Amino acid sequence: MSRLTxxxxxxxxxxxxxGRPGLAHLGVARSGALDRAALALANRLVGNPDGxxxxxxxxxxxxxxxxxxxxxxxTGAWGRVTLAGRPLAPYxxxxxxxxxxxxxxxxxxxARYLLAVRGGVDEPAELGSRSRDTLSAIGPxxxxxxxxxxxxxxxxxxxxxxDREAAFPPPTGAVTLSLLPGPRTDWFTDAARTxxxxxxxxxxxxxxxxxxxxxxxxxxxxxxxxxxxEATVPGSIQVAGDGRPxxxxxxxxxxxxxxxxAIVAPASLDAVAxxxxxxxxxxxxx
Amino acid sequence: MSxxxxxxxxxxxxxxxxxxxxxxALHDALAAEPPAGLVELVPAARxxxxxxxxxxxxxxxxxxxxxxxxxxAAARRSxxxxxxxxxxxxxxxxxLASAAALLGVSTEALVARHQAVxxxxxxxxxxxxxGYLVSDDWPFEVPRLDAPRPRVPSxxxxxxxxxxxxxxxxxxxxxxxxxxxxxxxxxxxxxxxxLFAPGRRVRFRDSGRS
Numbered sequence: 067m068s069r070l071t072x073x074x075x076x077x078x079x080x081x082x083x084x085g086r087p088g089l090a091h092l093g094v095a096r097s098g099a100l101d102r103a104a105l106a107l108a109n110r111l112v113g114n115p116d117g118x119x120x121x122x123x124x125x126x127x128x129x130x131x132x133x134x135x136x137x138x139x140x141t142g143a144w145g146r147v148t149l150a151g152r153p154l155a156p157y158x159x160x161x162x163x164x165x166x167x168x169x170x171x172x173x174x175x176x177a178r179y180l181l182a183v184r185g186g187v188d189e190p191a192e193l194g195s196r197s198r199d200t201l202s203a204i205g206p207x208x209x210x211x212x213x214x215x216x217x218x219x220x221x222x223x224x225x226x227x228x229d230r231e232a233a234f235p236p237p238t239g240a241v242t243l244s245l246l247p248g249p250r251t252d253w254f255t256d257a258a259r260t261x262x263x264x265x266x267x268x269x270x271x272x273x274x275x276x277x278x279x280x281x282x283x284x285x286x287x288x289x290x291x292x293x294x295x296e297a298t299v300p301g302s303i304q305v306a307g308d309g310r311p312x313x314x315x316x317x318x319x320x321x322x323x324x325x326x327x328a329i330v331a332p333a334s335l336d337a338v339a340x341x342x343x344x345x346x347x348x349x350x351x352x
Numbered sequence: 353m354s355x356x357x358x359x360x361x362x363x364x365x366x367x368x369x370x371x372x373x374x375x376x377a378l379h380d381a382l383a384a385e386p387p388a389g390l391v392e393l394v395p396a397a398r399x400x401x402x403x404x405x406x407x408x409x410x411x412x413x414x415x416x417x418x419x420x421x422x423x424x425a426a427a428r429r430s431x432x433x434x435x436x437x438x439x440x441x442x443x444x445x446x447x448l449a450s451a452a453a454l455l456g457v458s459t460e461a462l463v464a465r466h467q468a469v470x471x472x473x474x475x476x477x478x479x480x481x482x483g484y485l486v487s488d489d490w491p492f493e494v495p496r497l498d499a500p501r502p503r504v505p506s507x508x509x510x511x512x513x514x515x516x517x518x519x520x521x522x523x524x525x526x527x528x529x530x531x532x533x534x535x536x537x538x539x540x541x542x543x544x545x546x547l548f549a550p551g552r553r554v555r556f557r558d559s560g561r562s
Contacts, residue, residue, distance in 0.1 A: 090394045090401070092546040093476040192540050202480050204540060249358035249366040249399075295477050297394035297401035299364045321396050321477035329361035352362075 068134040068217040070183065072209045073167065076127030081187050081206040081215070083119040086195035090297060090320040097199040097316050100275060100339035101178055104142035108182035111139035111159040113223040118186030119196035121209070123179040128170040132162045136217060137184040137225050140168075143176030143340060144235045157233035159225050176236030176340035184225065185218035200275045201317040236340035240266070243334040244352035248302065250293070250325035258285040262303075262311075262327060263349050271343040275317040277304075278338060280347060284309030285327065295321045301330035301338075313338055357415055364392070364403040365411060367418055372397055372474055372486060379550065381421045390414070395475040395550050397484070435552055436470075437535075439518070440559035441509050445529035447497070451511060455492050463558065465490070466530065471516055471554040476546060481520035481538030483548025490514065500526035507532045509556070516556075518548070533559075 072079065082105065085098025099105040099122050106116035121128075126145050132138075139159045140147050147154045150166040162168060170179055189196050189206040198205040209215075251259065267282040285305050298304065302314045304324040313330055314322070315338070330338060331352040341347065355378070356368040369375045379395040382402070386393065389409025394401040404414050443463045452459040471485040494511040501524060504510070508519045510527035519525060520537035537547050548554065 087391050087403075089545075090392045090403070091476060091550055093478065093480040093482055094545075193545060204480070246361045247359040249360050249368075294397035294399075296366060296396040296399040297392075299361050299401070299403060301361060319478065320394065321475075326360075331362065 067188075068132070068136055068185065070130045070132050070136075070187075070215050070217060072211060072213040072215070073129040073131055074127060074211060075209040075213075076123055076125065076170070078124040079128050079209040080122045080198040080200070081119055081189050081209070082122045082197045083186075083195055084117040085197050085316060086193050086204075089193060093320055094193060094202065094204065095199060095317055095320050096300065097195065097197040097202075097205065097275075099180060099197070100316055101142050101180060101336045103336045104178075104180040104339075105182070107157065108139045108141040108180045109186070111141070111157065111226065112137045112182050112184040113221050113225045114182055114184065114186055115221065118182065118218070118221075119189065120183070120187060121179075121181040123170055123181060125177060126170050126172045126179060128179070128181075129167060131165065131167045132183075134164050136162050138162055138168060139182050140170060140179055141182075141233075142178050142180040142236070143173035145173045145175075145179075146171035147179075156235070175238055177342050178339050183217050185220045188216040188218040199317050201319065236337075238345070240346035240348055241337055241341060242348045242350055243337060244331040245303070245328040245334075245349045246331050246352045248326040248328040249296070251327055253287055253289040253293075253325040254305070254327055255286045255288045258287070258309075259327070261285060263351070265348075267311075267347040267349075269341040269343055269345045269347055273341070273343065275315055277312045277314045277318055278341070279310060279312045282311075285311060287325070289325075293323050293325050295323045298322050298326060299329060301332065301335045302326040303328045303330065315339075355418070357418065358399075360401065360403075363406050363411065364401055365415060365418070367400045367402060369398055369400070375400060376472070376474060376486075376551075378421065382418065383551070387414070387417055396477060397475070436555060437547060437552060438555045438557050439509075439533050439535045439547075441466075441531040441533050441556050442559055442561050443509075443531040445509065445531045447510075447528035448530045451494055451528045451530060454495060462492075462530070465492075466516065467556050467558060471556070473548045473550050473552045473554060474515075475550050476548065479520060479523055481546040481548060483517060483546070483550075483552075483554075485516040485548070485554055486514060487516075490516070494528055496526040497528060500524050504529065505532070507534060507537070509533055520546075
């Protein structure tokens, strides 16, 4: 069996697939790659099914060595990526010869690279998924230097001949996200509901796979009482007692006691995975 | 009895009930006939989240399904008797004495009552496998700690509000600790990973150890 050896994990490198839906009633979040479209695309570029497990690499600084010939593709964040010392263009498949080292440099745009290897990362699944849930500590442990990962058997599908799809680098400026109605919109004042869409928000440094806080005006509540804990979906924007919104992400607790004013549409949720601290965010109605 | 359907994005809706009893009854009725394309059915204190795969079950169809459950069916608990689990407890929790004092009873009386009543897992929240247990025969409301403990040990048996619970693994927590158990609360490798799955009946038993 083919393997890759992690020579440097960077800030945080995790095994992720498309997660484990259907277990929220047991307190288990879906988890999975934050930028689901980028994982699916990386997989397609090497002939894998969309949901094969790959690596989610935060901000770069990742090096890995392949012991046998294999195909790889890197999507999501953009930065300098080299394979055996030669540049590998974003969103293209590259052939790694035996012994080749893949080096993923610091992200210049976006925040999370998605690395697919032909055959997928073949770590043991837990509760039906190979995803690391950072909050509940389910799934493969975060990658450390020296960690060896098995690579699965090559899929039946070949590596596509035309491997470059329309590839847009993650934006560096203001990003507009689409919002769907949330269950507790009516717990907020009219002014708060207007401010949500009128304000320019800033993506904060308090952002991980569990949730991301936004900096902007305080959203005032109309209903003062306490909300009994209720189940949330990924993308829920919950507003804490101080009026500050947090976008709940893949590894969130599956129930929460703060009211959800709106929900980031699934298509926009991938964009949240690529936001960097300080970046401007605006909302529009989906 | 009222049942409000609230939006929760484009692939889920939140069903709001008047009481936890109504949630339990409606959850039983919904779980008894899940339509194809249902992804999650998540009971909580006053709500049930219904999440769908919109390619297989349009949200509107899910809403119709929820509305179609007659009030009478949901008002009576479903006939099937859920599996009962017995949990052996050593009643030596750090908050046992203070909890009893807050409730105005002796520690012996509190422990006896905890074992005498039949509990039911209403829902799971907070962490994988952390069940919120309720009982019609449990008379107490236990205030949470003013400041949560940074570290509650795995297996701690605890009380908060009208609920009983057991911490499946070490975590922070603000419930009052009355004892501990070795019961396997959470095992991802098991066919049923959570010992306290929603709907399950639970009895606590003094293990006699200390």
